[in-house]
Amino acid sequence: MSPSATASVDAQQPPSPGEQPQNALDRYFKITERGSTVVREIRGGLATFFAMAYIIVLNPIILGSATDMYGHHLDHGQLVTATVLTAAFTTLLMGVIGNVPIALAAGLGVNTVVALQLAPRMSWPDAMGMVVLAGLVVMLLVASGLRERVMNAVPLGLRKGIAIGIGLFIMLIGLVDSGFVTRIPDAAHTTVPLQLGSDGHLNGWPVLIFVLGTLLTLALLVRKTPGAILISIVAMTVLALIVNAVADIPAMNWGLTVPEWPGNPVASPDFGLLGKVSLFGGFSKVGVLTGILFVFTVLLSCFFDAMGTILGVSDEAKLLDADGNLPGVSKVLFVDGVAVAVGGASSASATTCFVESTAGVGEGARTGFANIVTGGLFVVALFLTPIATMVPAQAATPALIAVGFLILSGSIREIDWSDFTIAIPVFLTMVLMPFTYSITNGIGIGFISFCVLRLAAGRGRTVPIALYVVGAVFTFYYLMPALGLT
Numbered sequence: 001m002s003p004s005a006t007a008s009v010d011a012q013q014p015p016s017p018g019e020q021p022q023n024a025l026d027r028y029f030k031i032t033e034r035g036s037t038v039v040r041e042i043r044g045g046l047a048t049f050f051a052m053a054y055i056i057v058l059n060p061i062i063l064g065s066a067t068d069m070y071g072h073h074l075d076h077g078q079l080v081t082a083t084v085l086t087a088a089f090t091t092l093l094m095g096v097i098g099n100v101p102i103a104l105a106a107g108l109g110v111n112t113v114v115a116l117q118l119a120p121r122m123s124w125p126d127a128m129g130m131v132v133l134a135g136l137v138v139m140l141l142v143a144s145g146l147r148e149r150v151m152n153a154v155p156l157g158l159r160k161g162i163a164i165g166i167g168l169f170i171m172l173i174g175l176v177d178s179g180f181v182t183r184i185p186d187a188a189h190t191t192v193p194l195q196l197g198s199d200g201h202l203n204g205w206p207v208l209i210f211v212l213g214t215l216l217t218l219a220l221l222v223r224k225t226p227g228a229i230l231i232s233i234v235a236m237t238v239l240a241l242i243v244n245a246v247a248d249i250p251a252m253n254w255g256l257t258v259p260e261w262p263g264n265p266v267a268s269p270d271f272g273l274l275g276k277v278s279l280f281g282g283f284s285k286v287g288v289l290t291g292i293l294f295v296f297t298v299l300l301s302c303f304f305d306a307m308g309t310i311l312g313v314s315d316e317a318k319l320l321d322a323d324g325n326l327p328g329v330s331k332v333l334f335v336d337g338v339a340v341a342v343g344g345a346s347s348a349s350a351t352t353c354f355v356e357s358t359a360g361v362g363e364g365a366r367t368g369f370a371n372i373v374t375g376g377l378f379v380v381a382l383f384l385t386p387i388a389t390m391v392p393a394q395a396a397t398p399a400l401i402a403v404g405f406l407i408l409s410g411s412i413r414e415i416d417w418s419d420f421t422i423a424i425p426v427f428l429t430m431v432l433m434p435f436t437y438s439i440t441n442g443i444g445i446g447f448i449s450f451c452v453l454r455l456a457a458g459r460g461r462t463v464p465i466a467l468y469v470v471g472a473v474f475t476f477y478y479l480m481p482a483l484g485l486t
Contacts, residue, residue: 021033025038025369026038029041029099029367029368029369030099030367031367031369034319034366034367035318036364036365036367037364038369040226040363040364040365040366041101041364041365041366041367041369041370041373042370042373043226043227043229043230043360043363043364043365044101044359044360044361044362044364044365044366044370044373045101045365045369045370045371045372045373045374045376045377046230046360046363046373046374046377047229047230047233047359047360047362047363047365047399048101048103048354048356048357048359048360048365048370048374049103049373049377049378050230050233050359050391050395050396050399051233051356051359051360051396051397051399051400052087052103052105052354052356052357052359053381053389053391054177054256054257054389054393054396055083055087055105055106055108055354056080056083056084056087056381056385056388057256057257057389058108058256059079059083059105059106059108059111059348059349060074060076060080060083061256062108062111062112062115063079063111063114063115063347063349064076064079065115066115066116066119066120067119067120068119068120068122068123068124068126068127069119069120069121069122069123069285070123072123072124074124074273074347075270075272075273077270078270078271078272078273078347079273079347079348080267080385081269081270081271081272081273081382082271082346082347082348083105083106083348084269084378084381084382084385084388085269085271085274085346085348085378085382086105086106086342086343086346086348086351087103087104087105087106087348087351087378088375088376088378088379088381088382089342089375090104090105090335090338090342090343090351091103091104091105091371091374091378092371092372092375092376093335093338093339094332094335094336094339094353094368094371095368095369095370095371095372095374095375096368096371096372097334097335097368098328098331098332098335098368099328099331099367099368100310100313100314100317100319100326100332100367100368100371101313101317101357101360101361101365101366101367101368101370101371102309102310102313102314102332102353102354102357102371103353103354103356103357103360103371103374103375104336104339104351104352104353105351105352105354106343106348106349106350106351106352107301107302107343107349107351109301109305109437109438109440110131110298110301110302110305110349110350111349111350113297113298113301114127114128114131114298114349114350115349117294117297118130118282118294118298121282121285121286122281122282122285122286123278123281123282123285124347125276125278125281126278126281126282126285127282128276128277128278128344128345128347128349129277129279129280129282129344130282130291130294130295130298130344131298131340131341131343131344131349131350132277132279132340132341132344132345133279133295134295134298134299134302134340134341134344134350135302135337135338135340135341135343135344135350136337136341137295137299138299138302138303138333138336138337138341139334139337139338141303141337142333142334142337143334145330147303147307147333148329148330148333149466150307150466150467150470151307151310151311151325151329151333152325153464153465153466153467154311154467155422155450156323156324156414157414157415157416157419157423157426158422158425158426158429158446158447158450159311159315159324160315160411160412160414160426161415161425161426161427161429161430161446162308162311162312162429162439162442162443163311163312163316163407163410163411164407164408164412164426164429164430165308165312165429165430165431165432165434165439165442165446166308166309166312166313166355166358166407166433166439167312167358167403167404167405167406167407167408167411168404168408168430168431168433168434169355169404169433169434169437169439169442170355170356170358170400170403170404170407171400171401171404171405171434172434173355173397173400174397174398174399174400174401174404175397175401176194177255177393177397178206178207178210178393178394178397178398179197179198179204179206179207179210179253179255179393179394180196180202180207181194181195181196181197182194182195182197182198183195204249204253205243205244205247205249205253206240206249206253206254206255206392206394207394209236209239209240209243209392209394209395210236210393210394210395210397210398212236212239213232213233213235213236213394213395213397213398214398214401214402216231216232216235216236216398217229217232217398217399217401217402218401218402220232221402221406226364227363228362228363228402229359229362229363229398229399229402229403230363232395232398232399233391233395233396233398233399236394236395236398237259237390237391237392237395239395240254240259240392240394240395241259241260241261241390243259244258244260245260254392254393255392255393255394256389256393257389257390257391257392257393258392259391259392259395260390261390262386262387262390264386265384265386265387266383266384266386267383267384267385268383269382269383273346273347273348274345274347275346276347277344277345277347282294289485290485293480293485296477297477298340298350300440300473300474300477301350301440302336302340302350304439304440304443304444305352305353305438305439305440306333306336306352306353307443308433308439308440308442309352309353309354309355309357309439310326310329310332310333310336310353311326312355312358312407313353313357313358313361314326315407315410315411316358316361316362316403316406316407317361317365317366319366336352336353339351339352339353355439356400358400358403358406358407359396359399359400359403360374361403362399362402362406420453421450421453421454421457421459422450424449424453425446425447425449425450425453426446428442428445428446428449429442429443429445430442432445432446444474444477444478445474447467447470447471447474448471448474448475450463450467450471451467451468451471
């Protein structure tokens with residue numbers, strides 16, 4: 001074998017954990033120590049970016065389509081800049097400080113709460129100020145050690161259930177975003193919420209791109225091909241560009257991103273929304289109690305969405321210790337709190353950990369160096385947004401299908417299904433995440449059912465006090481509409 005061939009093979013083979021680091025970069029990020037390589041981290045960072053780049057398009061649409069109580073819209077161009085800049089900064093921060101391959105961006109679900117619940121009852125600066133307050137509260141909870149105690153109180157079996165739920169959830173995200181599964185319109189007057197394709201059948205070039213991408217990704221994984229997910233994303237993007245150029249495809253069939261080379265690939269960032277916040281102005285509009293409840297709603301979603309994602313991604317990356325805890329988790333949680341506040345301060349809405357980071361983990365990412373790659377690409381996207389958003393969902397979402405399977409297969413065997421007090425909460429957690437399209441809902445109902453079933457079995461003392469408190473908080477949260485507090 002030639003020296004060059006040997007080097008190529010060595011580059012593809014991860015080092016054994018515990019080997020001596022090669023240089024200062026390796027030592028800082030613990031790349032060799034975690035059994036990874038720089039090449040794998042780069043591939044992982046690229047895969048994560050392409051899997052979550054849709055947020056550059058989607059977040060401005062969600063926030064820009066809403067008006068505040070004065071009828072004001074947020075500028076679309078400024079929203080794009082705020083979304084990209086915040087994702088870049090917080091992802092880089094998580095890489096440097098948290099040293100985990102978990103990228104961050106404006107959280108879906110939270111941005112809808114801001115756009116549809118907060119903004120219509122106050123000004124945009126007031127609404128974003130409440131997001132900042134939620135981030136500050138998260139940081140206080142981290143500093144007090146309470147957030148870490150809540151995470152550590154979750155039983156190992158339930159943690160595995162959260163990971164499985166996230167795997168199923170990201171699979172459903174992939175199916176929906178690709179158009180393989182669609183929502184049946186309300187006009188159909190049916191209780192069945194989803195259907196195959198756009199009309200009960202698979203049709204159209206975009207869906208074919210997704211199907212081919214999924215088959216290619218899975219085939220490459222079966223063959224244990226290095227870079228399987230990234231190879232598939234690149235190959236399907238090229239194919240989508242060709243198909244879109246030669247076929248007559250309505251733009252709406254592609255979804256948010258049409259795969260075509262932009263006429264002007266350079267876009268100038270507009271930083272006009274940065275710092276446009278009013279911390280306490282919203283309380284004068286809605287009252288103190290309602291204002292506190294708004295902050296609580298944002299806080300709860302950010303707190304548990306991030307917790308579930310951190311546990312799920314870390315588990316898949318094999319970063320958890322024997323007890324299922326993440327070493328150095330306090331740094332990760334603090335950065336997440338900073339990200340929530342930064343998202344509000346930039347008017348991008350609350351920024352949180354993205355479950356699509358599992359695409360990078362599936363490529364072998366194990367350290368924060370993958371975040372440096374992902375964050376760096378977001379920096380580039382500040383000026384080349386048209387190119388960054390050229391990859392259609394149909395080319396990127398096959399990665400979520402593959403990673404969903406990998407998470408499921410890696411965790412489901414580690415659950416004690418004979419103990420119904422843990423098996424039932426795990427079951428509820430894993431199915432309700434995708435069925436309610438919310439990580440927070442899955443965790444909340446899993447926690448509540450775990451506490452109730454342990455009490456029913458006479459094993460209430462085995463439940464940590466922290467879980468009883470969290471279960472009570474979630475119960476109050478779900479009862480808020482009935483109590484007239486929303």
